[in-house]
Amino acid sequence: MANDSDILIEIRNLKKTYREGSVETEALRGIDLSVKKGEYLGVVGKSGAGKTTLLNMIAGLDKVTEGEISVDGERIDKMNEVKKAIWRGQKVGFIFQSFQLLPGLSLLDNVMLPMDFCGKLNRHSHEKAAELLRMVGLIDHIHKIPSEISGGQQQRVAIARALANDPMVLLADEPTGRLDTATSEVVFDIFEQVVEKGTTMIIVSHDHSLAERTRRMIRLVDGKIS
Numbered sequence: 369m370a371n372d373s374d375i376l377i378e379i380r381n382l383k384k385t386y387r388e389g390s391v392e393t394e395a396l397r398g399i400d401l402s403v404k405k406g407e408y409l410g411v412v413g414k415s416g417a418g419k420t421t422l423l424n425m426i427a428g429l430d431k432v433t434e435g436e437i438s439v440d441g442e443r444i445d446k447m448n449e450v451k452k453a454i455w456r457g458q459k460v461g462f463i464f465q466s467f468q469l470l471p472g473l474s475l476l477d478n479v480m481l482p483m484d485f486c487g488k489l490n491r492h493s494h495e496k497a498a499e500l501l502r503m504v505g506l507i508d509h510i511h512k513i514p515s516e517i518s519g520g521q522q523q524r525v526a527i528a529r530a531l532a533n534d535p536m537v538l539l540a541d542e543p544t545g546r547l548d549t550a551t552s553e554v555v556f557d558i559f560e561q562v563v564e565k566g567t568t569m570i571i572v573s574h575d576h577s578l579a580e581r582t583r584r585m586i587r588l589v590d591g592k593i594s
């Protein structure tokens with residue numbers, strides 16, 4: 369058994385039901401999961417299994433229907449929205465399935481945005497953002513806007529942005545979904561470096577071979593861990 373102090377994320381009987389009018393979708397149906405500090409976890413499952421929903425819950429991006437989530441000793445399910453937004457900005461890096469870059473901002477400004485949001489902008493921010501973009505192979509494009517680069521390049525900007533505030537936990541939703549094999553390798557090498565620095569990392573994918581690059585893998589089936 370892991371020592372309690374080794375646990376970063378503790379999830380107990382987590383349920384999420386989406387309601388649209390009279391239609392209810394039980395996206396998560398009772399998840400129990402502990403993730404240790406520094407762990408590198410893969411979550412696999414078919415489309416609709418609840419993978420994105422689970423990541424959103426851990427990041428506090430959506431309301432929990434039932435159950436508990438603690439991250440680093442803080443109850444995310446009990447936090448108000450303002451506190452959660454600040455907490456998320458400081459502690460969590462999130463690579464969205466749909467990137468969610470700001471279309472009017474340069475790549476450099478997109479990566480600096482989380483620093484600004486957390487009041488961390490300083491004279492080194494520019495250099496740091498450029499360094500992150502160099503790491504993902506985009507140093508020659510930093511002044512372009514997202515519509516001027518490819519989908520795979522946008523995905524790499526999203527990765528750089530997620531690392532902007534040195535997050536305690538990095539959550540990645542299909543981070544290589546739009547990348548060719550060679551670029552996927554580059555991204556996984558970056559994730560390895562991030563994990564080696566002690567960051568806890570969770571990658572979601574419907575692709576088994578991708579999640580196998582992690583150190584532990586769980587499978588979601590219809591909103592439950594199988």
Ligand SMILES: Nc1ncnc2c1ncn2[C@@H]1O[C@H](COP(=O)(O)OP(=O)(O)OP(=O)(O)O)[C@@H](O)[C@H]1O
Pocket residue numbers: 386387388393394395413414415416417418419420421422465574
């Ligand atoms: N905002 C929402 N409103 C209503 N239903 C939703 C919403 N988001 C997700 N769902 C439903 O919840 C279930 C789980 O969705 P989720 O996006 O977590 O799946 P996923 O495993 O990430 O799938 P994919 O591999 O296609 O990304 C699905 O049935 C989906 O239709």
Ligand SMILES: [Mg+2]
Pocket residue numbers: 419420421465541
């Ligand atoms: Mg998804």
